[in-house]
Amino acid sequence: MNTPSLDHYLVVGNPIAHSKSPFIHAEFAKQTQQAISYEPLLIETNNGAFTQAIQAFQAQGGKGLNVTVPFKQEAWALVKQRSTRAERAGAVNTIGFDNQGNSWGDNTDGIGLVRDLTKNHGKSLNNQRILLLGAGGAVRGVLEPILQEKPACCVIANRTVEKAQTLARLFTDLGDISASSYTDLAGQQFDIIINGTSASLQGELPPLPDDIIPLKRGWCYDMMYSAQRTPFIQWALEHGAICARDGLGMLVEQAAEAFYLWRGVRPETEPVIELLKQRLRDSLSASPQTLPPEYSGIENRPEPTRFGDWEKSGRCIDF
Numbered sequence: 001m002n003t004p005s006l007d008h009y010l011v012v013g014n015p016i017a018h019s020k021s022p023f024i025h026a027e028f029a030k031q032t033q034q035a036i037s038y039e040p041l042l043i044e045t046n047n048g049a050f051t052q053a054i055q056a057f058q059a060q061g062g063k064g065l066n067v068t069v070p071f072k073q074e075a076w077a078l079v080k081q082r083s084t085r086a087e088r089a090g091a092v093n094t095i096g097f098d099n100q101g102n103s104w105g106d107n108t109d110g111i112g113l114v115r116d117l118t119k120n121h122g123k124s125l126n127n128q129r130i131l132l133l134g135a136g137g138a139v140r141g142v143l144e145p146i147l148q149e150k151p152a153c154c155v156i157a158n159r160t161v162e163k164a165q166t167l168a169r170l171f172t173d174l175g176d177i178s179a180s181s182y183t184d185l186a187g188q189q190f191d192i193i194i195n196g197t198s199a200s201l202q203g204e205l206p207p208l209p210d211d212i213i214p215l216k217r218g219w220c221y222d223m224m225y226s227a228q229r230t231p232f233i234q235w236a237l238e239h240g241a242i243c244a245r246d247g248l249g250m251l252v253e254q255a256a257e258a259f260y261l262w263r264g265v266r267p268e269t270e271p272v273i274e275l276l277k278q279r280l281r282d283s284l285s286a287s288p289q290t291l292p293p294e295y296s297g298i299e300n301r302p303e304p305t306r307f308g309d310w311e312k313s314g315r316c317i318d319f
C-alpha cells in the first residue's frame with residue numbers, strides 16, 4: 001500500500017515552544033484523515049529573518065503556515081493577497097501558497113472568537129452592548145467579525161485612549177463603535193465584556209468600575225486562557241457575571257478555520273477543546289511550577305477553578 005505524501009505546514013513565532021497549535025492540528029488531521037505534518041518553527045526577530053524563513057519554506061514545497069507573535073504584521077505585509085478581514089485587521093495569522101506560487105493571507109482570530117461565543121457557548125452577539133478591553137493586535141483582529149454580528153454597540157476601552165480612538169475610526173463604517181478611557185466607563189453597563197488586553201499575562205486587571213456587569217445576565221470573556229482562572233475571569237465572577245469563559249475555544253476555533261482554508265475540510269472542534277482542557281488540568285495537578293511561560297505571573301494563584309461547582313451554582317466557567 002502506498003503511503004500518501006505529506007503536505008507540510010508550520011506555526012512560526014518567537015517564542016513558539018509553548019504553542020498548542022501542533023497538537024491541535026495533529027488532532028484535526030487525525031480526525032479528518034488528512035495527510036499533513038505541522039511543526040513549530042522559532043524565528044529570530046532580527047530584520048529579514050521572517051521573510052527569509054517563509055520564502056525558504058515555500059521553496060521547499062511547504063503548503064502553508066500559521067503566524068503568531070510578533071510576526072503577524074510582517075506576514076500581512078509579505079503576502080500577495082489578503083482576505084478582507086485580514087486587510088482590516090492589519091495582521092495575518094494564516095498563510096497559504098497556491099499552485100502558481102502566490103501567497104495569500106487571512107486572519108482567523110476574529111471568526112475564532114465569534115464561533116467560540118456563538119456556537120460553543122450559545123451566546124448571540126446580536127443587539128448586545130459589547131465592551132472590548134485593549135486596543136492591540138488581538139482586538140483589531142476581532143472587530144470586523146464582531147461588528148458583522150450586529151451588536152447594539154461596541155465600545156473599545158484602552159489604557160492608551162488614542163489607540164482605542166484610532167481603532168474605532170478604522171471600523172466606524174461597520175457599525176456603532178466608539179472609544180473610551182477606563183475612567184469614562186463609570187455608570188455604564190455592558191452585556192458582554194471581552195478582555196483583549198495582555199494584562200492577565202502579568203497577573204493584572206484593567207481598571208474597571210465595580211458595577212459594570214449587569215447582575216445575572218452579564219457575560220465576560222478573556223481572550224487569554226490558562227490552566228487556572230485568569231485574573232479577569234476571577235474578577236468577573238466576583239462582580240456578578242453569569243458566565244465567564246477563557247480563550248481556549250477561540251484558539252481552537254481560529255485553528256479550525258485555518259485548517260479549513262488549507263484543506264477544505266472543517267474539523268470538529270469540541271473534542272479537541274475537551275482534550276486541551278484535560279491537558280491543562282493534568283498540567284496543573286502534576287506541577288503548577290512547570291506551566292508554560294505564557295502562564296507566568298498567575299501560576300501560583302490560589303484555588304484552581306472547580307469546573308463543575310460553578311456550573312452547579314448556575315454560572316459557568318472554563319477552568
Ligand SMILES: NC(=O)c1ccc[n+]([C@@H]2O[C@H](COP(=O)([O-])OP(=O)(O)OC[C@H]3O[C@@H](n4cnc5c(N)ncnc54)[C@H](OP(=O)(O)O)[C@@H]3O)[C@@H](O)[C@H]2O)c1
Pocket residue numbers: 109112133134135136137138139158159160163196197198199200201202204205206207223224225247248250251252254
Ligand atoms: N485565544 C486566542 O486565540 C488569542 C488570540 C490572540 C490574542 N490572544 C490574547 O490576547 C491578548 C492581547 O494580545 P495582543 O496581541 O493584542 O497584545 P498587544 O498588541 O501587545 O496589546 C496589548 C494590549 O493590552 C493592553 N494592556 C497591557 N497591559 C495592561 C494592563 N496592565 N492594564 C490594562 N491594559 C493593558 C495594552 O494597552 P496599551 O495600548 O495602553 O499599552 C494593549 O491595548 C493576549 O493575552 C493574547 O494571549 C488570544
